[in-house]
Structures are given as C-alpha cells and as structure tokens.
Amino acid sequence: MSTTKAKHPKGLPFLFLSEMWExxxxxxxxxxxxxxxxxxxxGFAMTEAESADLYGTFIALVFLTPFLGGLIADRYLGYAKSIIIGGILMGIGYCTMAIHDLTMLYVSMTLVIVGNGxxxxxxxxxxxxxxxxxxFETRKDEGYNIFYMGINIGAFICNFFGAALYIMLGWEYAFIAAGIGMFIGVLVFISGLRHYKAFDVKKGVQDGDMPFSKIIYLILLPSIVAGVIGWIVPQALLGHPLIGTNSTDAFIFACIPVVYFYGSLxxxxxxxxxxxxxxxxxxxAVVILFWAVFKQNxxxxxxxxxxxTDRHVSTPIAEKAFTSLSLSQTVTYKKDSVALYDEAFRLQKVNGQPIKEFNYPLYFRNVTPNQLPSEGTTVELWATNLSQSINPGWVIILTPLVVAFFTWLRKRNQEPSTATKIMFGMFISALSVLAMVAAVYAGNNGAEKVSVLWLMGGYGIITIGELFLSPMGLSLVSKLSPTRITSLMMGGWFLSTSIGNKLSGVLASMWDTYDHKANFFWVNFALLMVSALIGFALLKWLNTIMKERGIK
Known part of the structure; x- marks a missing residue:
C-alpha cells in the first residue's frame, strides 16, 4: 500500500491516470x-434551443445515475467491479456514437449515462x-486536488484530438477516439488494483437500510412514472411545458422520488x-446553481x-501551426453569402412546418467592415471546440498554486474548513460571470466579435471558484458521510450536479430569447450570488457539525 515516508498513497497515480483517461x-x-x-x-441540424435542451438532459442524467451506481457498489458489487463495468459501458457508448442514426445516438447516450453511474x-x-x-488523512483535500488535476489534464488534451479528427476525418472518428481513451483508463485502473484492493470493501446491507427491492418500487419505478407524468400532463393541461420543454418537466418530476429518498436517509x-x-x-442544495452556470461551457x-469570439488565425506562424495540426477550418468571404459550410442551410420549424434556414452559421455576420477581408479571400478559423480546453488548462495551471496556498495556510493553522472553501468557491464563481457581462458590452451586444481573452478571463476566474468547490465537495462527502453510505452520499453529490446540469441546459436554451446578451449573464450572476450568500449564512452551522466530527 504505502510506506511511512510516502506523502501520498501508491494507489493515487493509478486512480489519477484512470480518471484522466476517463x-x-x-x-x-x-x-x-x-x-x-x-x-x-x-449532424442532425438541430436548433440552438434543441441542442441545448438535449445537451442539458444528457449531462443531467449522466450525473443522476451515480445515485444508483453508488448504492449498488456499497451493497453488492464493491468499488473496483463497479468502476470496471462503468468504464466498459462508457467506452462502448462513445464508439457507437460514431453511427449516424438518431436512435443509435440515444442508445449510445444511455450506455454513457449508465456507465458513468x-x-x-x-x-x-x-x-x-x-x-x-x-x-494520509490530513492530506485528503490535497489528494482530491491532485486527482482533480488528472481530470483536467484529460479534459485539456482531448479537444485537440477531437478537433483534428472531426476536421480531417469526420465526427465518427472523434467519437471512436473518446471510446479508446475510456478503454485505456479501464486498463490503467486494473493494473493498479493491488494498491487499493484492501480499501475495496463492500458495506453490505446495514440495519435500517432500505432494501433494494423497496428502492426499486419506492424510488426507481416512481421516478419513471413521475417522469412520464411530467412529460405528458403539464403539456396536456396547460398547452405548454411548465419549465422550458417537456424533457425538462419530465426530469424535474423524475427527480422528486430520488430527492425524497435522500430525505428519508x-x-x-x-x-x-x-x-x-x-x-x-x-x-x-447550495451548489446546484454553481453547476447550472458552470456547465454552460x-x-x-x-x-x-x-x-x-474572433477565431481568425491571423499570424502566419499560428496559421501554419493550426493548419498543420488540422485544428482550423477554412472560410471564404463572399459579400452576399458567407457561410462556414458549403451547403449552408439547416432545417428549422416555423409554425410546425419544416423549412430551410439558409446561410447558417455566418462567421462574418458580426465582423466590423474595416476588418472584413477582400471578396473571395480565404481565412483560417481555429476550431470552436478548442475553447473547451481553456477551463481545464486553467485547472492544470492553478491547481498547484491553490494546493500550495492551502498548504501554506495549514502550516500556520489558518487553513479554512472544507465547507468554507466551498462557499468562497461559489462567491468567486459569481464574480467570473462579470467578465462575460463586460465581454458583451465590449462587443456592442454581439454586433462585433471580441477577443478570446474575454472568454479566457471568465474561465480563469470561475476555475479558481471551481478549485475551491468541486474537489472540496468530493472531500467533504468522504469526511462527513456515515461509513455505511459513503458511496451513496457521493451519489448525492452527483445528484446535485445532475440537477444543476439540467438547469444549465434550461438557461442555455433561452440564449436566443435575450435581445441583450448581458441580461443572460446578469441572470447567471444573480443566481450564483444568491446561492453564495445563503451558503455563507449557513457556514457557522456547517463548521460546527464538522468540528463535532473532529474534522475541518
């Protein structure tokens, strides 16, 4: 397992690398x-609202199933078997996304959802x-920070592979690469089993635990029934969904029995x-709104x-680098009709009738006249999905600094409690949204493109908040949970993430309804700030409970 001189357990690198590849x-x-x-x-020519809604539902369900996966691992399978089964299911799900068929897309999403659970x-x-x-107990927060950096190394490098593959070969090859990465993660985990085998202990069913059969007919089946009711009834009675879309109503209704289960605990x-x-x-409950804003990435x-965002690769050196790595797309400027695609249309629905919306998307639509290239000029744009590497890039840069900062405070007996870190994370995250508000004004409400530095600044600030909150949340669950339901309570943390993820889709689906985009970000700011203030109001009570348990 580990030597007395080791700073961290020997199993950490294997778990770090497994999670990195996952x-x-x-x-x-x-x-x-x-x-x-x-x-x-x-692709599937979905609208902005349709894609945001499906995205929100998908990532919500991805983080809802850990509730069940944690329970099954605690009682029956143990952690190692559950991790291996989940990794294999996710790998298969990513690979089958390469099949361009709507039914297969939903099947693939289901495999990923169950596997992640x-x-x-x-x-x-x-x-x-x-x-x-x-x-090692005193280094648990630090261990989760290091583990979290592994998550983000994987999240950083993957987008470069994804961009190159979908630009050169097509979307299907990018999805297959995701599956291969997952299978590598499973192999790494298996290779390190000897270092954590002693800690893979099934808790079994304890006195007072709800039997699994009872969970099925009191929690799972009611969730399915409630979801169906949420999908059908509001639309039938009101003529429209309660919140956003039918899928949003269905998700909210389906969560009610699961929330009840945690209340029963x-x-x-x-x-x-x-x-x-x-x-x-x-x-x-407090961190739900963090995920609602954060997961809009x-x-x-x-x-x-x-x-x-101005994605023009403007310098010869950068253009050569991006084109040689196949990380850019070519766009030709035409005065009357400029599009990113040769056949520039998508299917839209107007009054229930399908029509074609031409010239979509238009990269040059909001480029100022003095910056427009000459007629027929071809320019290189860096691939949009590369922006997804900004946040994990910041995590990699900032994690050692945040760990060093808290280590410095710990040596002086001034390190804040884990709960305090989480609430400051909420507050810092709220401040990050102000960078995007400023970006809207800098671009004259979308009339002009703005520098990617605005996006980098917003991501940089929210990353600090994330590092205060996300790994600390995992650590807090590990510290505070009763031993018999630790993994189940870890599933509760991911349930809050799930609800927040769905709300992120709801918020993002309303993007086109805001004439002034700053108002969209002001709403996000207000949600985070209110949640942070509630958290600070509860902090004394939370810290008292932690002290009663002899932890910080």
Missing amino acids: RFGYYLMIGIFTLYLKDVKA FFKPNISTLLGNIYSTPQ FMQASKEERRPIAALLTVF GSALNTWADRY
Missing part, C-alpha cells in the same frame, strides 16, 4: 456534442478510502448520523466562442 473520453465527446447536433451536413461515484469514494489511514438516520447527513444535504459558452 475524462479524456467524456470531455472529447462533450466538447463536440452540441456542434455535432447542430451540424447541417453530417457505476464509474464516477465509486472511483471518488475509493480515492477517499485510500486516504482513510491516519498517515436523514429521517431514518441515528441521532449521531443525522447532523452530518443534514450538513451534506444542505451543501448539495458546452452550450452557451460554446455558442459564444462560435459566434461572438
């Missing part, structure tokens, strides 16, 4: 997902377990366990990069 596959797929859905030639909560729980010995817990569970459920912020 995230390589996931973020490669997510980085091109909405672009693929909207592609009028090789088995993989995600259990590798995070296993990491916490290998830090559970007195020798609190109600049925012993007196000793009740306060820690209450603290965790509170944190889960694959939807609204991808749209910002595509339509409103």
Whole structure:
C-alpha cells in the first residue's frame, strides 16, 4: 500500500491516470456534442434551443445515475467491479456514437449515462478510502486536488484530438477516439488494483437500510412514472411545458422520488448520523446553481466562442501551426453569402412546418467592415471546440498554486474548513460571470466579435471558484458521510450536479430569447450570488457539525 515516508498513497497515480483517461473520453465527446447536433451536413441540424435542451438532459442524467451506481457498489458489487463495468459501458457508448442514426445516438447516450453511474461515484469514494489511514488523512483535500488535476489534464488534451479528427476525418472518428481513451483508463485502473484492493470493501446491507427491492418500487419505478407524468400532463393541461420543454418537466418530476429518498436517509438516520447527513444535504442544495452556470461551457459558452469570439488565425506562424495540426477550418468571404459550410442551410420549424434556414452559421455576420477581408479571400478559423480546453488548462495551471496556498495556510493553522472553501468557491464563481457581462458590452451586444481573452478571463476566474468547490465537495462527502453510505452520499453529490446540469441546459436554451446578451449573464450572476450568500449564512452551522466530527 504505502510506506511511512510516502506523502501520498501508491494507489493515487493509478486512480489519477484512470480518471484522466476517463475524462479524456467524456470531455472529447462533450466538447463536440452540441456542434455535432447542430451540424447541417453530417449532424442532425438541430436548433440552438434543441441542442441545448438535449445537451442539458444528457449531462443531467449522466450525473443522476451515480445515485444508483453508488448504492449498488456499497451493497453488492464493491468499488473496483463497479468502476470496471462503468468504464466498459462508457467506452462502448462513445464508439457507437460514431453511427449516424438518431436512435443509435440515444442508445449510445444511455450506455454513457449508465456507465458513468457505476464509474464516477465509486472511483471518488475509493480515492477517499485510500486516504482513510491516519498517515494520509490530513492530506485528503490535497489528494482530491491532485486527482482533480488528472481530470483536467484529460479534459485539456482531448479537444485537440477531437478537433483534428472531426476536421480531417469526420465526427465518427472523434467519437471512436473518446471510446479508446475510456478503454485505456479501464486498463490503467486494473493494473493498479493491488494498491487499493484492501480499501475495496463492500458495506453490505446495514440495519435500517432500505432494501433494494423497496428502492426499486419506492424510488426507481416512481421516478419513471413521475417522469412520464411530467412529460405528458403539464403539456396536456396547460398547452405548454411548465419549465422550458417537456424533457425538462419530465426530469424535474423524475427527480422528486430520488430527492425524497435522500430525505428519508436523514429521517431514518441515528441521532449521531443525522447532523452530518443534514450538513451534506444542505451543501448539495447550495451548489446546484454553481453547476447550472458552470456547465454552460458546452452550450452557451460554446455558442459564444462560435459566434461572438474572433477565431481568425491571423499570424502566419499560428496559421501554419493550426493548419498543420488540422485544428482550423477554412472560410471564404463572399459579400452576399458567407457561410462556414458549403451547403449552408439547416432545417428549422416555423409554425410546425419544416423549412430551410439558409446561410447558417455566418462567421462574418458580426465582423466590423474595416476588418472584413477582400471578396473571395480565404481565412483560417481555429476550431470552436478548442475553447473547451481553456477551463481545464486553467485547472492544470492553478491547481498547484491553490494546493500550495492551502498548504501554506495549514502550516500556520489558518487553513479554512472544507465547507468554507466551498462557499468562497461559489462567491468567486459569481464574480467570473462579470467578465462575460463586460465581454458583451465590449462587443456592442454581439454586433462585433471580441477577443478570446474575454472568454479566457471568465474561465480563469470561475476555475479558481471551481478549485475551491468541486474537489472540496468530493472531500467533504468522504469526511462527513456515515461509513455505511459513503458511496451513496457521493451519489448525492452527483445528484446535485445532475440537477444543476439540467438547469444549465434550461438557461442555455433561452440564449436566443435575450435581445441583450448581458441580461443572460446578469441572470447567471444573480443566481450564483444568491446561492453564495445563503451558503455563507449557513457556514457557522456547517463548521460546527464538522468540528463535532473532529474534522475541518
């Protein structure tokens, strides 16, 4: 396992690399997902709202299934088997996305959703377990930060592979590359089993636990029924969905039994366990709005990069580098009709009737006249999905600094509690949205393209918030959860992520309804700031519970 002089357990590098390759596959797929859905030639010609809604539903369900995967691992399969099964299912799902068929797309998405449910909560729980010995317990936050950097190394490099493959060969090759990355991650995990085998202990069914059969007919079946009701009833009674789309209503209704289940954990817990569970459920609720804003990176912020950011590769050296690596797309300027695609139309619906919307998308639509190239000039644009590497790039750069900062504070006995870090993460994330508000004004509300530096600045600030919040959330669950339901509570953390992810799709689907784009970002700012203030108001209570458990 580890020597007495080791700073971190020997299993950390294997879990780090397994998660790195898993995230390589996931973020490669997510980085091109909405672009693929909207592609009028090789995709499905979806509208902005349609693609954002499907994207939000997909990533919501991806983070909803860890609730079930964590429970099955805790009681029956153990963590290692669950991680291997989940990784294989995801790898198959990515590869089958290469088949251009709408039914197969949904089948592939289902495989990824189920696979992530088995993989995600259990590798995070296993990491916490290998830090559970007195020798490593004080380094748990640091271990999660390092693990989180592994996630983002995979998320950073994948977009370059994705861009080169879909530009040179087509979307299908990019999806296959995502699958191969996932299979590599599974092999790395298996190769390190000896280092964490001792920590892969099934908890079994404990006294007071709800039997799995009861979970099926009290939680899972009601979720399915509630989802169907949410899809049909509001539309039938009101003539329109309650919130956004039928899929959004269905998701919200389906979450009600799952939320009830987590509430029942609190109600049925012993007196000793009740306060820690209450603290965790509170944190889960507070961070939902963080994910609602943060997860717009694959939807609204991808749209910002595509339509409103100057992607022109303007210097000869850069142009040579981008073209040689196949990371750019060629666009020819024509005065009357300029499009990114040769056949520049997409299918739209107007009054229920399909029509063709021509000249979509127009890169030069919001380029100022003095910056327009000459008629017939060909220019190179860096691939839109490369903007998805900005956030993980910042994580790689900033993680050592954040870890060093908290290490410095720890040596002086001034390190804030894990809960305090999370609430400051919410506040810092709110400030990041102001950079995008400024970007809207700099571009005269989309009339002119703006520098990619605005996007980089916004991502840079929210990355600091992310590092204060996301790995700390995983650490908090590991510290506060009653041992018998650790992985299940890890699933609760991902449930809050799931709800936030769906809300991100709801928010992003309203992008085109805002005439002034600054108002879109002001709404995001207000949501994050209100959530942060609620978190700070609860902080004293949360820290008291942590002190009662003898942790920070």
